[in-house]
Amino acid sequence: MSTQNIDHNDDGETRRDFLYLTAGAFGAVGLTSFAWPFLDSMNPAADTLAMSTIEVDISPIQEGQSITVVWQGKPVFIRHRTAAEIEQARSTDLKDLRDKQVDSDRVQNEKWLVMVGICTHLGCVPLGQKITQPKGDFGGWFCPCHGSHYDTSGRIRKGPAPKNLTVPNYKFMNDTRLLIG
Amino acid sequence: MFKFISALFCLFVLTVAVPVYASGDAEKPPQQEWGSNGILGTYDRAALQRGYKVYSQVCASCHSMERASYRNLADLGYSAQEVKAIAAEYTVVDGPDDEGEMFERPALPSDNFVSPFANRQAAMYANNGAFPPDMSLLVKARAGGADYIYALLTGYDEPPHGDELLDGQYWNKYMPGHVLAMAPPIADGMVAYEDGSPETLHQYSMDVSHFLAWVSEPHMEARKRTGLKAFLFLLVFAFVMYGVKKKVWADIH
Amino acid sequence: MSGGERAEFKNPVVSWIDERLPVFSLMQKEYGTFPTPKNFNYFWNFGAIATVMLVLMIVTGIVLAMHYTPHADHAFGSVERIMRDVNWGWLLRYLHMNGAAFFFIAVYIHIFRGMYYGSYKKPRELLWIFGVLIFVLMMAAAFMGYVLPWSQMGGWAATVITSLFSAIPFIGEDLLHFLWGGFSVDNPTLNRFFSLHYLLPFVICAVVFLHVWALHVTGSNNPVGVEPKGKQDTLPFHPYYTAKDTFGLAVFLLFFAAVSFYTPNIFAHPAHFVEFNPMVTPPHIVPEWYFLPFYAILKAVTFDIGIPFTDVVFVSAKLGGVIAMFGAVFLLFFLPWLDNHPVKSARYRPLYKKALLLLVVAVLALGWAGAQLPEGLPVLVGQIGTAYYFAFFLIILPWLSKNEKALALPKSISAAVLEENKSKAQTTTGTAT
Numbered sequence: 001m002s003t004q005n006i007d008h009n010d011d012g013e014t015r016r017d018f019l020y021l022t023a024g025a026f027g028a029v030g031l032t033s034f035a036w037p038f039l040d041s042m043n044p045a046a047d048t049l050a051m052s053t054i055e056v057d058i059s060p061i062q063e064g065q066s067i068t069v070v071w072q073g074k075p076v077f078i079r080h081r082t083a084a085e086i087e088q089a090r091s092t093d094l095k096d097l098r099d100k101q102v103d104s105d106r107v108q109n110e111k112w113l114v115m116v117g118i119c120t121h122l123g124c125v126p127l128g129q130k131i132t133q134p135k136g137d138f139g140g141w142f143c144p145c146h147g148s149h150y151d152t153s154g155r156i157r158k159g160p161a162p163k164n165l166t167v168p169n170y171k172f173m174n175d176t177r178l179l180i181g
Numbered sequence: 182m183f184k185f186i187s188a189l190f191c192l193f194v195l196t197v198a199v200p201v202y203a204s205g206d207a208e209k210p211p212q213q214e215w216g217s218n219g220i221l222g223t224y225d226r227a228a229l230q231r232g233y234k235v236y237s238q239v240c241a242s243c244h245s246m247e248r249a250s251y252r253n254l255a256d257l258g259y260s261a262q263e264v265k266a267i268a269a270e271y272t273v274v275d276g277p278d279d280e281g282e283m284f285e286r287p288a289l290p291s292d293n294f295v296s297p298f299a300n301r302q303a304a305m306y307a308n309n310g311a312f313p314p315d316m317s318l319l320v321k322a323r324a325g326g327a328d329y330i331y332a333l334l335t336g337y338d339e340p341p342h343g344d345e346l347l348d349g350q351y352w353n354k355y356m357p358g359h360v361l362a363m364a365p366p367i368a369d370g371m372v373a374y375e376d377g378s379p380e381t382l383h384q385y386s387m388d389v390s391h392f393l394a395w396v397s398e399p400h401m402e403a404r405k406r407t408g409l410k411a412f413l414f415l416l417v418f419a420f421v422m423y424g425v426k427k428k429v430w431a432d433i434h
Numbered sequence: 435m436s437g438g439e440r441a442e443f444k445n446p447v448v449s450w451i452d453e454r455l456p457v458f459s460l461m462q463k464e465y466g467t468f469p470t471p472k473n474f475n476y477f478w479n480f481g482a483i484a485t486v487m488l489v490l491m492i493v494t495g496i497v498l499a500m501h502y503t504p505h506a507d508h509a510f511g512s513v514e515r516i517m518r519d520v521n522w523g524w525l526l527r528y529l530h531m532n533g534a535a536f537f538f539i540a541v542y543i544h545i546f547r548g549m550y551y552g553s554y555k556k557p558r559e560l561l562w563i564f565g566v567l568i569f570v571l572m573m574a575a576a577f578m579g580y581v582l583p584w585s586q587m588g589g590w591a592a593t594v595i596t597s598l599f600s601a602i603p604f605i606g607e608d609l610l611h612f613l614w615g616g617f618s619v620d621n622p623t624l625n626r627f628f629s630l631h632y633l634l635p636f637v638i639c640a641v642v643f644l645h646v647w648a649l650h651v652t653g654s655n656n657p658v659g660v661e662p663k664g665k666q667d668t669l670p671f672h673p674y675y676t677a678k679d680t681f682g683l684a685v686f687l688l689f690f691a692a693v694s695f696y697t698p699n700i701f702a703h704p705a706h707f708v709e710f711n712p713m714v715t716p717p718h719i720v721p722e723w724y725f726l727p728f729y730a731i732l733k734a735v736t737f738d739i740g741i742p743f744t745d746v747v748f749v750s751a752k753l754g755g756v757i758a759m760f761g762a763v764f765l766l767f768f769l770p771w772l773d774n775h776p777v778k779s780a781r782y783r784p785l786y787k788k789a790l791l792l793l794v795v796a797v798l799a800l801g802w803a804g805a806q807l808p809e810g811l812p813v814l815v816g817q818i819g820t821a822y823y824f825a826f827f828l829i830i831l832p833w834l835s836k837n838e839k840a841l842a843l844p845k846s847i848s849a850a851v852l853e854e855n856k857s858k859a860q861t862t863t864g865t866a867t
Binding site: 013023027037038040041042043045046047048 | 494518519525
């Protein structure tokens with residue numbers, strides 16, 4: 001076999017390898033991009049996303065009253081706090097808190113406390129929205145599933161829950177309308 | 182071989198496409214120039230907005246469009262505020278509230294289009310027993326699509342000699358069977374346009390047909406864009422694979 | 435499958451697994467070194483293409499089922515939600531819808547190839563029977579899938595096709611109520627159709643496995659229909675046919691993409707976009723195009739069968755049509771015995787070749803007739819086509835088996851390939867000079 005021939009073979013081999021690699025790369029890229037629509041289709045659909053914000057009229061809620069609204073399939077607690085509750089929430093010493101957060105970080109307007117009403121332990125809905133319901137040892141909310149007690153700022157004070165009740169994104173559109181989400 | 186296969190394929194397509202026009206004695210609607218035609222066709226936003234105006238001021242008094250929602254109007258180029266304002270013009274029944282009562286509230290962008298009648302029976306009762314079809318899929322549900330809608334809107338005529346019509350019946354060149362219960366719905370000057378487009382039957386019919394095509398197939402633009410990418414990718418891939426196949430088989434033949 | 439010879443693998447993990455469960459050896463044997471006749475033409479691509487389409491149907495179907503609601507009140511709306519609101523839902527639905535059509539295109543070409551080259555003949559009879567079984571299961575799955583969007587077309591197709599069973603004497607009516615789960619096509623019908631539509635593809639997978647297993651026992655047929663005589667007649671499956679199949683697949687997918695993205699509703703009748711209303715029948719009900727030939731056979735029997743000039747009827751037109759339609763499919767199971775001519779490939783059987791191509795014409799004509807209203811010319815075309823269809827299988831094939839004199843067969847695959855290359859070379863030099 002002459003040198004020329006060997007060179008020729010080498011060229012052929014390089015070209016062949018190049019072709020194989022290109023084909024393999026194309027196949028891989030094609031399959032990967034093809035997989036995306038299938039995965040993305042499992043994300044929330046447009047109609048679900050359209051429900052991801054709600055507007056709430058808070059004018060009928062008297063001081064000391066709470067309402068529960070449904071947002072993204074979850075209960076949201078909106079409480080018009082009394083002066084005593086605000087005072088209690090603000091005067092609490094950070095040392096006594098498991099999840100250290102001052103009250104002013106949890107409200108935009110101290111009169112209105114807005115939280116997702118889902119216990120941070122295992123996802124039950126705490127009691128305390130209705131006057132007849134137990135409010136726990138700290139005057140806020142009490143989760144009956146495993147006995148977590150939340151204070152008037154929705155912070156965890158006693159029981160197994162690790163975190164304070166979550167504050168969702170919201171803003172006051174004006175004095176009486178709240179946009180959640 | 183490929184010739185044979187593509188010939189077979191064409192035959193299949195023919196057998197399928199033929200029956201669509203095979204039934205009825207109506208004239209085939211003439212084809213219009215739509216911006217949405219072609220491989221990269223898109224909807225004309227200004228025409229869609231005018232078409233929506235015609236739909237909401239004329240068609241919507243009888244025809245529902247229950248599969249679409251107000252938020253979809255954002256695709257027409259309306260801002261979030263405008264969509265909200267449009268939706269708020271309509272009233273939906275929601276509930277039950279804390280006292281167990283149903284209540285009315287202004288529609289939200291997330292609501293589906295409010296139907297003019299409570300149900301099919303009410304719609305038929307109000308329209309001499311004829312059901313005004315829902316418009317959310319009308320273009321796909323009629324042979325000829327948007328061309329047919331345009332043709333129907335502009336195809337009203339006096340019945341040919343000898344064809345007697347009953348009260349509440351109208352004659353249309355393009356309607357299968359020619360007789361329908363819908364009076365000519367639009368005429369020149371009925372809807373005011375703000376963009377200076379001619380306020381003619383022709384323009385109204387074009388715009389509303391275009392709008393209905395969009396409602397039937399809102400993702401047409403994304404579909405064609407994705408299609409072009411997929412097709413080009415497959416084309417290059419086919420060429421690469423042809424090279425690979427040639428190379429692999431080079432030492433055989 | 436157990437034990438057997440194991441291949442050597444360099445990768446220690448692969449080797450470790452293979453010693454315990456020889457899946458890699460199996461793959462190597464069945465898809466790597468598997469000896470495959472070297473003279474396949476592009477008709478042999480369609481088995482692999484059909485397999486890919488089956489996988490595509492299952493994958494798109496599983497994701498679509500995550501968004502679909504099998505309830506008479508919500509089915510149509512949930513499909514529209516897929517088309518409008520679910521991310522990429524329109525793509526998944528169009529791929530599934532047109533995927534069914536292209537799956538059938540691939541399978542029909544695959545069946546034609548099997549018939550043209552005599553792939554059903556000894557020793558591949560069982561392989562063929564599994565194939566026909568797959569075809570029957572596909573038709574059942576496709577029919578039920580057609581019903582799921584709960585459209586006017588789907589709902590009425592369900593009504594009409596299930597009503598075929600009412601032609602069965604004595605038990606017909608009860609059987610119909612059993613199939614429907616009620617006294618009309620309604621929610622129970624939709625629910626069971628959904629359940630079965632989800633189940634059948636996996637049954638098809640199982641039969642495909644048997645089909646391929648049987649293929650790998652007998653080995654593939656080939657365009658000359660002469661069994662490989664040794665190594666010189668075959669090539670390892672990989673890389674020769676993996677490369678060729680992938681190329682063929684890419685070309686096929688080009689057609690598929692063109693239709694799915696640019697004319698996705700070409701196979702869908704307008705009545706498919708109106709919600710099912712059991713009180714209003716659309717003026718013209720047609721099945722999907724891949725059923726049209728069989729639908730035409732159903733409509734071709736327009737007469738009662740009994741003693742002429744009396745009122746004695748043995749088989750009513752309705753029952754006759756049903757028998758003819760199902761008979762046309764079930765006849766395929768017996769093909770290996772209806773045609774037992776020793777020569778496989780139509781290349782060497784000029785009469786069989788003509789008769790078969792005429793059958794293709796008859797089936798296409800039946801397809802056309804099936805789509806028309808049952809009056810006038812289409813009925814006549816349907817009857818002639820039906821007559822030829824049955825004559826082909828029941829008269830022409832057995833007669834040809836006995837009487838057709840075949841052309842001289844090549845000695846081997848290699849000899850045939852050499853011959854072909856020689857004539858090709860001659861034509862090219864011929865045009866060059």
